[in-house]
Amino acid sequence: MRTPVVRSAPALRTEGLVKRYGEGPTAVTAVAGVDLAFPAGGFTAVMGPSGSGKSTLLHLLAGLERPTSGRVFIEGRDLTGLDDRGLTRLRRDRIGFVFQSFNLLPALTAEQNILLPLRLAGRTPAPGALKTLVTTLGLGERLRHRPSALSGGQRQRVAIARALITEPAVVLADEPTGALDVAAGRELLDHLRTACDELGRTIVMVTHDPLAAARADRVLLLADGALHGVLPRPAPHEILSAMEGAR
Amino acid sequence: MITHALARLRAHPGRRFAVLMAIVIGTAFLAATAVFTATSAAGLRAVAAAPLNTADVVVDHDPESADPEPDWAAEVTAHPDVVAATAFHARTRQLVTEERRAIANVYSLAAEPSLRWFDLEEGRWPASPTEVVVDTETLEQAGLALGDRIRLRDTAPSVGGPTAAGTGEKATDTADDGTAASTGAFGGPGEAEVTVVGVTDLGFRPLTGVRYRLYATEGFFAGDIPSTVLARVRQGASPEATVADLNATLPPGLSAMTAVEQAELAADRFAGGSRQLDLVLLVFGLIALLAAGMVIAGAHTVQLARLRRDIALLRLVGARRGQVRGLIVTEAAVVGLLGSLLGSAAGVGLGYVGASLTGLTGVGLRVFPLALVGVVCAGVLTTVCAAWAPARRAAAVPPIEALRAADPPPGIPTRPVHLVGAAAALVGGTVMSVGALVGVLPIAIGAGFLGAVGLLSVLRPVLARLMVLVAPILDRCGGVAGLAGANLVRDPGRAATSALTLVLGLGLISALLTAATTGRATIDADLRNRYPVDVSVRVDTGSISPDTERVIADIEALTMVEKVRTSRTEITGLGEVTLVGVTPELTAASGAPALTGDDGTPVMVVSNDQLAGLGVASGQRVALALGGTERTFTVVTGALATVSGTAAPVVDARVLDTSGVDVDRGMVWGVARDDADRDALSEHLDRVAAADPSLEVGGASSERRDITGILDMMVNLALAMLLVTVLIATLGVADTLGLSVVERTRESALLRALGLTRAGLRGTLAVEAMVIALLGALLGVLIGVPYGLAGIAAVVGDTAPLVVAVPWAGLASIPVAALVIGIISAVLPARRAARTAPAAGLAA
C-alpha cells in the first residue's frame, strides 16, 4: 500500500553541491554540482557505479564532510553555517544512520545501543516507543545481548531501531543490505519501507542492489559525481538497464 | 553517561590493567609515606617524651648561668603543690667488661617510685650507688646478664663529631666538662664497679647515640649538681599554675616548664631530623605519581587509538566532543578512584611495615584519615589529568571516521602544545640549572618539574621521528629487521607512546643512579673532610704496643693503618700539647689536605679552640718554637687535629723527626675502605679496647655508618620504587605490541602464507619491541643524567662541595636492561601473532 503524499517542503535539499578531494592535477571531484530535493516522507534510493560519489553525497547530506561549494538544507536549515556543536546536535536529533557494518558499539548491549542517541541528548524515550520499535523490528529477546552475540541481520535491525528512536527528519543508509543474505536483506528493506510509510520518515539509501532500489519511491542515478537520471518507482529491470546507461 | 563509561569498563576489564596498576603503585607509595611519617613521628614523640611521662613539671638549669645550690631540687619540692620531685642526672662513662670497652650513658633513677618512667622486667630496683638497671637492648648488645658486675670508668672529654643527643639527655653530661683524661689504671679514682640488679624492657630503642644505657640511683651521681628536676604536683593542682609560681620564685638560671611542653620540645628536636626524610619521601611519592600519570596518559593514548572507531561512531550518532571527553575522563576517574583506594590500603600496610623496620612503631599504627583522603584525591586527580589530553585528542576524531575503513594518518603532527612543551623544557631546564647552582631547592624542584613536563610533552613527536629515522637502518639489516622497521613506521606515534613510558621510567632510574652516586661521592668526600681518620687508638704515655698495632692492622675494613708519631711538647700559645706527626701516605689515604705547602712551608693542623688560642686566622703563617728551634708554619684548622678525641696539632712526620723533640708512637690511626662494614669495625674496636684498658679508642666510624646507611636505604627504596615504574612501562610496551598484533592479524597471516616462518614472525615483533625499548632507554639516560646531577646539586646546595660521579656501570646496564624489557614485552604478543593461521589472511 503505497500512498504517495504530496508534501509541501522537502526534508532535505542541496544546492550546487560540489566536493573535491585534493588539489591540482591529482584532485578528485567526488560530487560535481548536484541540486537535489528529497520530499519529506519519501524513500529515495541512490545508485551508481563504484566511485560515482554516492557515499560522499551521503556524507555531505549528513554534514559529516564540508562541501567544497554549494549548500545542504535539512528541514530548511543550512548545514554549512553550523559549527561542530550545532552539526552534532543536528545529527543527534534529526538524522539517523545505518551503514553496511560497524554500526554498533561493541561494549554496549543492543538496548543501550538503541537508546544511545537519546542518552547523549539527555532525553528519555517516550513511554512505549522503545517497546513498539523493538516489537516491530522483532528484537524483543535480543535486547540484553552485545553486538558480538547478534546475527548480521539482527545487528542491522538494531541499527535501524537506533536510527528511528529519535524520530529523525531523515534516515541515511549506505548499503545497509550489503553484508546480508537475500532474506535478511528483504526483511531489512521491509522495515525501512514501514518506517517511511507508517512513521513518515524521509529515507535516503545508497545501494548496489536493483531489487533493493525497487522498494524505493524513486531512484537517483549518479555517474562521476553528477546526477545522471531519476527513475520514479522503477521496476528492477528498468533500473538495470538505466545502470547500464550510466556506466 | 556514567552507565556507558561503566559499560565499557565491564566489557574490557583487562584493558585498564596498566592504568590501574600505575595508580595503585603511585598512591600506595604516597599513602605509605603518609603512614610511615605519621607512625614514626608518633613513635618518635612517644620515645622522646617517655622519660617525662610520670612528671608534671620540669625545671631546667640554664648551663650558661651561675651554678645553683647543689640541692636546688629542694627548692622545687618546697612548693606547696609539689608532692614529689627528683633530680635528674646523666653521666657518660666507659663501660668495661671482660670483652669490650665502650661508651655508655648512666642516667639517674628517681628515688620516688611514682616518678620512675619505666617498670622492671626482671630483678629489682637498685638500692645503692653500686647497683644499676639496664635495658634489654643494652643487656643483649653488651653481652650482659642479671647479676653481672661491670666497671664504669671516667671518659676522656670527647671532642669532634656531633654529640649524640638522646632520651633524657637534656641534662648535659657532667663528665664531659673537661675532666682530666683517664689515668688508665684500674681501680683508680675514676672507676666504679657496679652490679646489674634489674632489667627493664623499654619496648623501643631510645634515640641515644650510645649503644649502652644504664640507670643508677641518685647516690651514684653524688657531687653532681643536677641540671634538671622533675616534679609531680598534687592531684587537682594545675601544672601551669605551679610552673608560673616556680618561675616567679626560683633564682635566675632556673626555669620551669610543664612536662607536656618539655616533651613537645624534645619530640620536635628529633622530629626535625626525621622531617627531612619525610620531605624526601614525599618528593619520591610525587615523582611516582607523575610516573603513574605518564603511564596512564600513554595507556590512554594507545587504548583510545584502538577505540577510535567506537568514538567516531559515538560522535556520529550525536555525542558532543565534551560528552566523549567526559565519558573518557569519567571512566578514568572511576579507575583512578578504584586504584587509589586499593593503593592507599596497600600503602597503609607498607608504611606500617616500613615504620616497624625502623623500630618506630612503639605507639602502633598511626593514620591521618585526612592524609589518606588527600592521597586518594591526588590519585584520582592524577588519573583524570593524565587522561585529559588523550581524551581531548580522541574526542576530536571526526565522526566520518566511523564510515572509513582506512587507518588513521600515521605520525604525530607538530602541534602548538609541542612548541609550548619545548619552551617549557628549555625554560625549566635553564632555571633548574641556575637554581641548582645557586642551591635554591624549591626553585630547582619547581623548574625541574616544569622542564620534565615540558620534555615529556615534546618527546612523543621526537620519538616518533626517531622511529622513522631508524626504519631505513633496520631495512638495511634485511628480512625480519626490515619488516620490524616497516611496522614501526606504520604508526610511529603509537610506538613513540609506548617508548615514552620507558623514557620516563629509565630516565628516572638514570637520574636517581646519577644523583645517588654523586650524592654518595659528595657525602663521602664531606665525611672524609670532617672525619678523615676512621680509627684512632692512643695511649697517654709511651708508645702503642706492637701487639695492639698488629691487631688493628689486621682489621680487614681498614686500608691504611699507621702508628703515628707523637710528642708531648710545649708550643707557644698552645701550652703543652701532644703533637702528632703523620706520613704523607696517611694524609693522602685520609683525603685530608697535604701537610706541606706548595712552597715547602710545613702545615700545622690545629683545632678551632687552638687557633683562637694562637690568635691567628686559618691559613696564616706563624713562627712557632718547637724543640727549642723556631719554625714557620702555615696554621690551618682541620678535622685531623681532633682525630684522637683530644685536640692534638698535626704536622708532617718529617717535621717531627727533624725537630729534635722526643718522639713516641703513642697512637695508631686507621683509614677505612669505602665499602667497609662499619658495624663490624665498631665491634672490632670495642674488643681492642677491652683487651688493653690503657687504650683510648676513638674515631668517626659510627657517624659515617649512620649517615651513609640512611642514604643507601633511601636510594634502594627509591630504586625499588622506580623498578616498579619500569615494570609498568614494560606492560605498556607489551600492551602496545599486543594491540598492533591484533590489528595486523590479516597481514601476519598473509606473510605466513607467503612463506614467513613462525619464528620469523616472532622475531619481527621482538626486534620492534627492542628498538622501542632501546630508543626509550637511550633518551632516558640522555635526559636522566643531567636531571640527576641538577637535582643532587640543588639538594646538596652549599652544605658541601659537589663531587660529580657518573655511575658508568649502572648507566651502561640500562640499555641492556631495555633489550631484555623489549624481549619480555614481545613474548605474549609474538605468541599470539605466531598462532595466526596462514589461511586467515586469505579469507574475506
Ligand SMILES: Nc1ncnc2c1ncn2[C@@H]1O[C@H](COP(=O)(O)OP(=O)(O)OP(=O)(O)O)[C@@H](O)[C@H]1O
Ligand atoms: N577522503 C577522500 N580523499 C580523497 N578521495 C576520496 C575520498 N573519499 C572519496 N574519494 C574519492 O571520491 C570518489 C567517490 O567516492 P565514493 O566513496 O563517494 O564512491 P561510492 O560511489 O560510494 O563508491 P562505492 O560504490 O565503491 O562505495 C572516488 O573516486 C574516491 O576515490
Ligand SMILES: [Mg+2]
Ligand atoms: Mg560507497
